[in-house]
Amino acid sequence: MKRDGQLESIWQSEGKHYGQENLTPDARFDVVIAGAGITGITCALMLQKKGVKCILVEASNMGFGTSGGTTAHLNSFFDTPYYQVISHFGLDAAKLLAQGANEAHHLIKDHINLYQIYCDYSVRNGYLFSLDTEQDKTLQKIIAGNQKVGVDTFETKVNPFGIPSVRVVEIPNQAQFHPLKYLRILLKEFINSGGTYVENCRVTSVEKEDHQLVSTTTKGNIISNQLVYATHIPPGRNILHFRNAPYRSYVMACKLKNGSYPEALGYDLSKPYHYYRVHSLDEKQFIIAGGEDHKTGDVNHTSESFERLGNYLHHHFDIEEISYQWSSQFYESADGLPYIGQLPGGPEKVYCATGYNGDGMILGTLAAKVLSDIISVGSSKYENLFLPSRVTPVAESGNIIKETANVIKHFVVDKLAVEKMMELADLENDQGKVINHKGNRLAVYKDANGHHHILESDCTHLYCTVKWNEEEKSWDCPCHGSRFGRDGKVLNGPAVTPLKEL
Ligand SMILES: Cc1cc2nc3c(=O)[nH]c(=O)nc-3n(C[C@H](O)[C@H](O)[C@H](O)COP(=O)(O)OP(=O)(O)OC[C@H]3O[C@@H](n4cnc5c(N)ncnc54)[C@H](O)[C@@H]3O)c2cc1C
Known part of the structure; x- marks a missing residue:
C-alpha cells in the first residue's frame, strides 16, 4: 500500500486495495465523500448504514494520507489543552469538546465490537x-x-x-490501536452495505448546477446532493488555507x-x-x-x-x-479547534473537516459523526463549536498574522533565494533542488541512475516555490502544505493539479 511519502510507516503492510477502478457513467448519489482516511471511511460507513447512498472516492488508496502515517493514540485530551479552550471559548464549549472525545472513543469501540475488528485495540x-x-x-x-x-x-x-x-x-x-487494521474493516463494511468505493480518483472541483452538485474528478463527473471533503485539508483555494498551518x-x-x-x-x-x-x-x-x-x-x-x-x-x-x-x-x-461543517465560500451542502492538530483519530471520528448527523438529520450538537466559518478573536490575533507573514516570507524570499547551478551534474543521485536556469526556476530531481526529472517549481495551488524534502523524496510547498512526488504528482492538497513537467 502506498503512502504520501517515500518512507514506510509501521502500519502500511496492513493497507489493502479495494474498490472499483472506474466510475459508473451517470450514476447519482446522495453523498460524495472525497478521501479514504479515518474521517472519510467512518463518515461513509455511518451514512451508508443510515440508508444514505454514498460514493467514497480516494485520490490514491485507503490510508494514503496521514491515517497511514499516524501513531494512533486515542485520547480524551487534545493538543489544544482544555485550559486554553476554556479561556478562548468558555467552560461550556470545553465540556462539549470533552464530551465529543468521549463519544468518538465510544464510537470506535462500538465499531470494533460490532464488526469484530482485530485491530490491536x-x-x-x-x-x-x-x-x-x-x-x-x-x-x-x-x-x-x-x-x-x-x-x-x-x-x-x-x-x-x-x-x-x-x-x-x-x-x-x-x-491505542492499529489504524489501518481498523480502517480496512470499516471500508469493507461500507462496501458490503452497498457503498461504492473508487480508488485513484481525485475530486478536483465541485459546482452547483440545477439544485444538484456536480463533482469533477480525474475519472469523470459525479452527480450528488451533498459532498464531504474528508481530504484532511479541502482542495482548491479557500479561506481555510489561511486558518490552518x-x-x-x-x-x-x-x-x-x-x-x-x-x-x-x-x-x-x-x-x-x-x-x-x-x-x-x-x-x-x-x-x-x-x-x-x-x-x-x-x-x-x-x-x-x-x-x-x-x-x-x-x-x-x-x-x-x-x-x-x-x-x-x-x-x-488558528484557534486550536477543528473546522467541521459547511465549507466557507463553497456551494451549499459541501462540507469539510480539517484542523485536527495531532488528534485526528478522535477528532476525525467525531467529524464523521458531526457530518453524518448534519447530512442525515439536519443538525449536530457540535455544529456551532466547530463551525468552519467562525471568526474568533484568538484566531484573528497572533496565529493568523504569524502564518500569513510566514506565507509571504516563503512567497518572496524563496523565489529570490533560488541558487544558480552551473552544472546539473553537481546534484547528487536521488536528490532534488530548485535551481535558477536561464531565468527559470526549475525543480530538478536526479534519480538513482543519474537521469534528471525537471518540473516547474511553482506550486500549482498559489504559486509559492516548492522545497525538496530529502527524506520523503517529495516537493513540499511551505505556504499551504501541498506536496508533490518526484514525478510532480499531487501527494497532499490543497493543490489538485500536478507540477508541470518540463
Ligand atoms: C506523525 C503524526 C502522528 C499522529 N498521531 C496521532 C495520534 O496518536 N492520535 C491522533 O488522534 N491523531 C494523530 N495524528 C493526527 C491524525 O493522524 C490525523 O489527523 C488523521 O489521520 C487525519 O485523518 P483524515 O482522514 O482527515 O485525513 P487523511 O488520513 O490524510 O486522509 C485524507 C485522504 O484524502 C485523500 N485525498 C486528498 N485530496 C483528495 C481529493 N481531492 N479527492 C479524493 N481524495 C483526496 C488522500 O489521498 C488521503 O488518503 C497524527 C498526525 C501525525 C502527522
Whole structure:
C-alpha cells in the first residue's frame, strides 16, 4: 500500500486495495465523500448504514494520507489543552469538546465490537510529564483545565517511560490501536452495505448546477446532493488555507535492548512535544516515538529532524535498532479547534473537516459523526463549536498574522533565494533542488541512475516555490502544505493539479 511519502510507516503492510477502478457513467448519489482516511471511511460507513447512498472516492488508496502515517493514540485530551479552550471559548464549549472525545472513543469501540475488528485495540493510561519548571507551569494549568471539564487526571510519582521528570500525571482510560487494521474493516463494511468505493480518483472541483452538485474528478463527473471533503485539508483555494498551518511530525519505531516496553501512552511538554506508545507487530515489540514537528517546507534538511529525534531517543532509551522511521503531515488550526461543517465560500451542502492538530483519530471520528448527523438529520450538537466559518478573536490575533507573514516570507524570499547551478551534474543521485536556469526556476530531481526529472517549481495551488524534502523524496510547498512526488504528482492538497513537467 502506498503512502504520501517515500518512507514506510509501521502500519502500511496492513493497507489493502479495494474498490472499483472506474466510475459508473451517470450514476447519482446522495453523498460524495472525497478521501479514504479515518474521517472519510467512518463518515461513509455511518451514512451508508443510515440508508444514505454514498460514493467514497480516494485520490490514491485507503490510508494514503496521514491515517497511514499516524501513531494512533486515542485520547480524551487534545493538543489544544482544555485550559486554553476554556479561556478562548468558555467552560461550556470545553465540556462539549470533552464530551465529543468521549463519544468518538465510544464510537470506535462500538465499531470494533460490532464488526469484530482485530485491530490491536488496547486501553492504556496516558502520562503527561514536565521536564523542567517552565513545562511544569503548563502541566499545572493542564491539570486544572482537565479537572474543570471532568477528565480524570491524577498526580503520580512514576514515569513509566523512565524519563526523569519534574511532575508526572496519569490520565486513565486512554487507548491505542492499529489504524489501518481498523480502517480496512470499516471500508469493507461500507462496501458490503452497498457503498461504492473508487480508488485513484481525485475530486478536483465541485459546482452547483440545477439544485444538484456536480463533482469533477480525474475519472469523470459525479452527480450528488451533498459532498464531504474528508481530504484532511479541502482542495482548491479557500479561506481555510489561511486558518490552518501545515506541519510535519517525525516518528521512529524502535526495538529496545532491555526488552522492557511500558504499557502506557506518554507525552512530555517540550515545544514541540514528544509522544510515545508501544506496539506489537508479528510478535515483535516496538516503542513508537514521535516529535520534532516543524512547518512543512520550513527546514532545509529533513534528515536533521530524524537525527534529532534519534539522538533524543538514544539519550532516554536503550535502543537496539530503529526499525521504521517516517514523517507525516497535520494541520494546526488558528484557534486550536477543528473546522467541521459547511465549507466557507463553497456551494451549499459541501462540507469539510480539517484542523485536527495531532488528534485526528478522535477528532476525525467525531467529524464523521458531526457530518453524518448534519447530512442525515439536519443538525449536530457540535455544529456551532466547530463551525468552519467562525471568526474568533484568538484566531484573528497572533496565529493568523504569524502564518500569513510566514506565507509571504516563503512567497518572496524563496523565489529570490533560488541558487544558480552551473552544472546539473553537481546534484547528487536521488536528490532534488530548485535551481535558477536561464531565468527559470526549475525543480530538478536526479534519480538513482543519474537521469534528471525537471518540473516547474511553482506550486500549482498559489504559486509559492516548492522545497525538496530529502527524506520523503517529495516537493513540499511551505505556504499551504501541498506536496508533490518526484514525478510532480499531487501527494497532499490543497493543490489538485500536478507540477508541470518540463
Ligand atoms: C506523525 C503524526 C502522528 C499522529 N498521531 C496521532 C495520534 O496518536 N492520535 C491522533 O488522534 N491523531 C494523530 N495524528 C493526527 C491524525 O493522524 C490525523 O489527523 C488523521 O489521520 C487525519 O485523518 P483524515 O482522514 O482527515 O485525513 P487523511 O488520513 O490524510 O486522509 C485524507 C485522504 O484524502 C485523500 N485525498 C486528498 N485530496 C483528495 C481529493 N481531492 N479527492 C479524493 N481524495 C483526496 C488522500 O489521498 C488521503 O488518503 C497524527 C498526525 C501525525 C502527522
